[in-house]
Structures are given as structure tokens and as C-alpha cells.
Amino acid sequence: MKTIIQIALTIVILALAYFVYDSVMEPVRFRQVVEQREAEIIQNLKDIREVQRSHRSRYQRFTSDLDSLVRFYNVDSLTLVRAIGSVPDTLTESEAVRLGIVERDTIWIAVRDSLLRHMDRPIDSLPYVPYGGGERFDMQAAKIERGLVELPVFEASVQPIVYMGDMDNWRVYYTREEGLRVGSMQEAVLDGNWE
Numbered sequence: 001m002k003t004i005i006q007i008a009l010t011i012v013i014l015a016l017a018y019f020v021y022d023s024v025m026e027p028v029r030f031r032q033v034v035e036q037r038e039a040e041i042i043q044n045l046k047d048i049r050e051v052q053r054s055h056r057s058r059y060q061r062f063t064s065d066l067d068s069l070v071r072f073y074n075v076d077s078l079t080l081v082r083a084i085g086s087v088p089d090t091l092t093e094s095e096a097v098r099l100g101i102v103e104r105d106t107i108w109i110a111v112r113d114s115l116l117r118h119m120d121r122p123i124d125s126l127p128y129v130p131y132g133g134g135e136r137f138d139m140q141a142a143k144i145e146r147g148l149v150e151l152p153v154f155e156a157s158v159q160p161i162v163y164m165g166d167m168d169n170w171r172v173y174y175t176r177e178e179g180l181r182v183g184s185m186q187e188a189v190l191d192g193n194w195e
Contacts, residue, residue, distance in 0.1 A: 030173045037163055038180065040130040042194055045182040047116055047126060048137065048156045049190055052183075054078055054111055062154035062183075064141035066127035073115065073123050077108040132162045140185055151188040157181035 048069065052062050055072050058079075063069050085102040087093050096102040116123070127136045141154040159179040164170040182192040 027173050033167065034174065037131050041158060041163060041180050042192065044126060044130060045156055045180060045192055047119065049182045050115055052154055053190070054115055056152055061152045062141035064139055064154070066136060066139055070123055070126055073111050076111050078111055078114060080107050080109050082107065129158050129162050132158070135162045142185060144188065146188060153183065153185055153188055155181055155183040155185045
């Protein structure tokens with residue numbers, strides 16, 4: 001009888017030890033999954049920001065449509081100004097150009113040939129939130145006035161329910177309630193809220 005009780009207690013102790021270990025490891029495993037998901041989403045937001053910057057340099061405004069942004073990437077071009085020659089130490093670049101020592105040549109280069117070379121997925125996936133089940137990033141663009149100057153602004157964002165909703169207890173462990181975003185509709189900044 002005594003050995004049966006000892007065996008039963010050993011099994012109970014092992015089961016309790018497993019449950020304690022599992023309860024300690026659950027937030028650790030959750031954090032690993034969150035870091036992986038956030039890294040992919042942040043990379044998408046950085047890519048959106050990079051294409052938006054190029055769009056602004058070409059058209060002096062941001063776009064609020066993700067499909068237009070993808071179309072801009074696929075079919076549009078950017079200017080590239082090359083300086084041919086070297087500027088002497090005694091002159092500024094504009095003086096050297098005026099004197100003919102340095103020439104400037106403007107060429108057009110396809111956006112897809114100059115941006116997002118690191119991208120290992122198709123550009124058509126840019127509007128979609130990784131782990132979002134087909135959901136798209138929310139994006140807005142406008143102009144704000146600062147000191148009598150109109151400045152273009154944009155914001156691309158995603159709420160945590162979109163990319164964390166498929167995980168159990170995500171509301172318990174996840175602390176970034178505002179989600180992830182890049183840019184701002186109130187300020188002329190292009191920073192992400194993770195930076």
C-alpha cells in the first residue's frame with residue numbers, strides 16, 4: 001500500500017512540475033512568436049515608408065492607396081542626377097557647374113530597380129499584413145499646415161487584433177495596445193512607433 005501511495009505521489013509531483021514549467025514557459029513562447037510576427041510586420045512598414053518617400057520625391061505628396069503605391073513601384077521612374085567631373089577645393093559645386101568643370105546629367109531609373117532590393121517576397125504582398133489572414137494595412141495620406149507651409153504626411157498602421165487575433169490569451173501578454181504604425185497624420189514624421 002505504501003509503495004502505491006509513493007508511486008501516485010511521484011506521478012502527481014511530476015504532473016505539477018510539468019504544469020509549473022509550462023506556465024512559466026507560456027509567456028516566453030508567446031514572446032518569441034510576437035517578436036517573429038512584429039519583425040515581419042515592421043519590415044513591411046519600413047518597405048511602405050521607403051516607397052512612400054520615393055513617391056513623395058517624385059510627386060511632392062504621399063498616396064493613401066496601397067494599390068497605387070504598388071503600381072508606382074512597378075511602373076514608375078525616379079530621376080537620378082549624376083555629376084560628371086570633380087569639384088576643385090577652391091570652388092563650390094554650383095560654381096564648378098557654371099564654369100563647365102562639372103557637368104550634371106539627369107537620368108531616369110525604374111523604381112523597382114532602385115528600391116527594396118532586399119525584398120524576398122512579391123511586391124504585390126506589400127499591402128497585406130503578415131499573419132493577418134488577408135487583411136491590409138490601414139493607410140492615410142494628407143497635407144498638414146505647419147508655420148504657413150503645407151507638408152505632406154502619411155500613416156500606415158495595423159491593429160494588434162489583426163496579427164495577434166489567432167493566438168490564445170494574446171490580450172493577457174501583449175502590451176502594444178496601439179498596434180504598429182509608421183508615419184503620423186498629426187506631425188510631419190516618418191518614424192515608426194517601434195523606433
